[in-house]
Amino acid sequence: MATKINFNGEIHDQLSISVLDHGFLFGDSVYEVVCTLNNQPCFLDKHLDRLFASAKAISLNIPHDNEWFLEQLKVTLGAANNDESYIRIIVTRGIGEINIDTTTCHSPNIIIIVMAVKEYPEPCYEKGIHVALVSIKRNARDALNPNVKTGNYLNNVLAKMEANKLGAQDAIMVNPWGYLTEGTTSNLFFVREGHILTPSLDCGLLSGITREMVIQLSKENGFHIEEGQWPGEELYEADEIFLTGTIKRVMPVSHLDGRPVGSGKPGPVTLKLMRLYGDLIKKQL
Numbered sequence: 001m002a003t004k005i006n007f008n009g010e011i012h013d014q015l016s017i018s019v020l021d022h023g024f025l026f027g028d029s030v031y032e033v034v035c036t037l038n039n040q041p042c043f044l045d046k047h048l049d050r051l052f053a054s055a056k057a058i059s060l061n062i063p064h065d066n067e068w069f070l071e072q073l074k075v076t077l078g079a080a081n082n083d084e085s086y087i088r089i090i091v092t093r094g095i096g097e098i099n100i101d102t103t104t105c106h107s108p109n110i111i112i113i114v115m116a117v118k119e120y121p122e123p124c125y126e127k128g129i130h131v132a133l134v135s136i137k138r139n140a141r142d143a144l145n146p147n148v149k150t151g152n153y154l155n156n157v158l159a160k161m162e163a164n165k166l167g168a169q170d171a172i173m174v175n176p177w178g179y180l181t182e183g184t185t186s187n188l189f190f191v192r193e194g195h196i197l198t199p200s201l202d203c204g205l206l207s208g209i210t211r212e213m214v215i216q217l218s219k220e221n222g223f224h225i226e227e228g229q230w231p232g233e234e235l236y237e238a239d240e241i242f243l244t245g246t247i248k249r250v251m252p253v254s255h256l257d258g259r260p261v262g263s264g265k266p267g268p269v270t271l272k273l274m275r276l277y278g279d280l281i282k283k284q285l
């Protein structure tokens with residue numbers, strides 16, 4: 001197992017970055033996380049599309065196209081030579097003056113980190129995880145749009161810290177108006193009377209690629225699925241809850257604020273979507 005870091009097209013075992021890089025100073029960067037199956041990146045085109053969309057949203061020009069990223073990923077994955085890899089692609093504003101004036105940054109830095117993937121333990125999928133509905137609010141869309149995947153993650157970090165203090169493994173956040181949004185690094189789904197519900201993008205959340213795939217799978221397999229707005233307290237009425245994300249995939253939730261969700265075990269809808277999503281990933285290769 002090895003970690004390799006691609007810095008602007010050059011491969012390194014370790015890397016130091018200037019403390020004057022605005023990505024380090026101010027979180028002025030965008031990023032994507034990609035996982036592999038049979039050491040091939042999953043849904044890479046969708047991840048790259050979102051990377052460029054996030055960069056455009058913060059007026060950060062990426063001086064390369066998709067083909068450049070595809071080649072650099074191929075080289076970096078080959079150099080790491082892991083069975084399966086976690087890939088993190090970061091584009092920073094680059095080195096500038098020690099102030100927030102972006103005009104002092106003239107050359108973005110592109111970093112591709114490839115390392116052996118650390119998958120969630122199997123008991124998480126067999127038994128489900130514990131989550132907490134935390135007091136930390138998700139960023140308002142008109143302040144820092146959560147649909148832009150930036151390196152500024154303090155909002156999520158604080159929510160995760162609160163959840164950990166409450167004995168939970170992850171946090172569920174509401175927006176400033178009290179409506180459900182998402183987890184710290186995942187999207188939220190819940191089930192009531194066989195219907196799948198998930199907060200809509202206008203609640204202020206990331207348009208997750210796994211979320212998109214699960215919505216598509218749900219529709220194709222005859223589930224009633226609805227995107228909408230629900231107050232945080234409605235989550236306590238859920239028969240099932242699950243989270244979705246690149247590394248989590250489809251993660252069942254067994255307890256909310258210390259209370260069992262439904263039977264306290266992964267429910268039938270969650271289990272079926274876990275299987276369907278696993279099959280979908282295999283078909284992409």
